[in-house]
Amino acid sequence: MKLSALAVLTPLIILSGCAAQKATSGQTTTPSTPATQPAAAAPAAPSGKTSLAEQGRDPAEFPAYIEQLKAQALAQGISQQTIDSTFANIHFVDRVINSDRNQLEKKITLDDYLTRVLPEWKIKQGQEQLQNNLPALTKASDRYGVQPQFIVALWAMESSFGKIQGKEDVFSALATLAFEGRREAFFTKEFMSALKIVDSGKASSDMMKGSWAGAMGQSQFMPSSYLTYGADGNGDGKIDIWKNTDDVFASTANYLSKEGWKGDQGWGQEVKLPANFDGNLTGLKNNQMHPARYWQQLGVTQVDGSPLASTATRAWMITPDDTQGRAFLVYDNFRTIMHWNRSTYFALSIGMMADAVTGAQTPVVSGATTPVQNIPAPSAPLAPAPHNPFSG
Numbered sequence: 579m580k581l582s583a584l585a586v587l588t589p590l591i592i593l594s595g596c597a598a599q600k601a602t603s604g605q606t607t608t609p610s611t612p613a614t615q616p617a618a619a620a621p622a623a624p625s626g627k628t629s630l631a632e633q634g635r636d637p638a639e640f641p642a643y644i645e646q647l648k649a650q651a652l653a654q655g656i657s658q659q660t661i662d663s664t665f666a667n668i669h670f671v672d673r674v675i676n677s678d679r680n681q682l683e684k685k686i687t688l689d690d691y692l693t694r695v696l697p698e699w700k701i702k703q704g705q706e707q708l709q710n711n712l713p714a715l716t717k718a719s720d721r722y723g724v725q726p727q728f729i730v731a732l733w734a735m736e737s738s739f740g741k742i743q744g745k746e747d748v749f750s751a752l753a754t755l756a757f758e759g760r761r762e763a764f765f766t767k768e769f770m771s772a773l774k775i776v777d778s779g780k781a782s783s784d785m786m787k788g789s790w791a792g793a794m795g796q797s798q799f800m801p802s803s804y805l806t807y808g809a810d811g812n813g814d815g816k817i818d819i820w821k822n823t824d825d826v827f828a829s830t831a832n833y834l835s836k837e838g839w840k841g842d843q844g845w846g847q848e849v850k851l852p853a854n855f856d857g858n859l860t861g862l863k864n865n866q867m868h869p870a871r872y873w874q875q876l877g878v879t880q881v882d883g884s885p886l887a888s889t890a891t892r893a894w895m896i897t898p899d900d901t902q903g904r905a906f907l908v909y910d911n912f913r914t915i916m917h918w919n920r921s922t923y924f925a926l927s928i929g930m931m932a933d934a935v936t937g938a939q940t941p942v943v944s945g946a947t948t949p950v951q952n953i954p955a956p957s958a959p960l961a962p963a964p965h966n967p968f969s970g
């Protein structure tokens with residue numbers, strides 16, 4: 579999903595339409611890169627470069643390009659049957675190019691972002707969806723060790739509970755983006771991953787619908803993420819992330835689990851910094867981790883001024899809008915959410931949505947005084963995460 583480069587800690591948010599917003603919220607691992615590849619694997623498109631392979635390609639050349647992709651697929655061992663079923667309908671999609679070019683990146687504040695992505699109606703729907711789907715969510719939660727509210731939060735943010743999934747033919751969208759050329763290698767790999775999905779029998783070619791950027795289904799997985807994290811929740815042998823919520827919940831929970839989720843911890847909490855707080859302590863790198871009690875001893879408190887729990891929970895301090903803005907003490911699970919999507923804002927919205935749907939609401943917009951209920955659980959062993967983009 580992630581097309582734009584939303585760098586860690588950089589408050590650059592896509593502000594275009596729905597399709598473009600979807601493109602900001604996704605997982606993109608590819609078979610040739612470690613499963614830890616952060617969500618935003620697609621390199622940024624240089625601003626102002628809007629050419630079809632730097633103007634070297636005319637859309638009239640698209641059919642020949644498709645033939646070359648077909649040869650590449652055969653060479654990679656994709657079956658003729660899969661190629662026949664998927665290549666038959668591939669077409670150049672003008673609107674894919676237009677959507678990609680129309681992404682506007684603009685700096686907005688965290689509160690602007692949260693107001694936009696966490697409206698009251700969405701929180702209310704999240705609460706209802708949690709109740710309505712409790713048996714299926716509990717099943718996925720028990721199997722993968724991920725609390726139901728985080729599955730619901732990702733479901734809410736990625737596809738508005740399955741309602742907005744995108745209707746593009748994924749093969750056409752990915753082939754068009756590969757042809758366009760700015761991120762040809764990335765989209766070619768995703769195209770090949772999409773072929774592998776059909777070849778594996780986990781999904782049929784007619785199921786392969788997604789956003790203009792190739793993000794599929796209710797969890798908006800890029801094809802490579804589907805291959806890495808897709809899970810069969812209802813045991814029918816298919817992984818239907820488009821229509822089957824058992825599969826959607828299992829795949830979402832499996833993603834988090836594979837990326838190190840700790841089922842006995844939350845994501846973090848909003849805090850208040852002391853007046854003399856050293857801004858250099860903020861950040862998500864490995865060496866910026868300190869036990870929660872360290873932050874407590876520095877004078878960090880809960881937003882209402884009450885003391886933080888003095889625990890050994892691994893914790894990082896982040897101030898997305900710099901130290902004059904809101905501050906959050908976040909735990910390992912927060913960094914796992916950032917594997918899904920590298921945007922700090924996105925990860926915070928997931929944490930807040932998860933809290934909100936269970937009634938333990940972090941104020942969405944600053945200034946509210948609702949106490950935060952998210953007390954750190956006892957610390958887990960200090961083993962390094964198996965995969966980690968935060969080293970340094």
Ligand SMILES: [Ca+2]
Nearest residue numbers: 810812814816
């Ligand atoms: Ca299934």
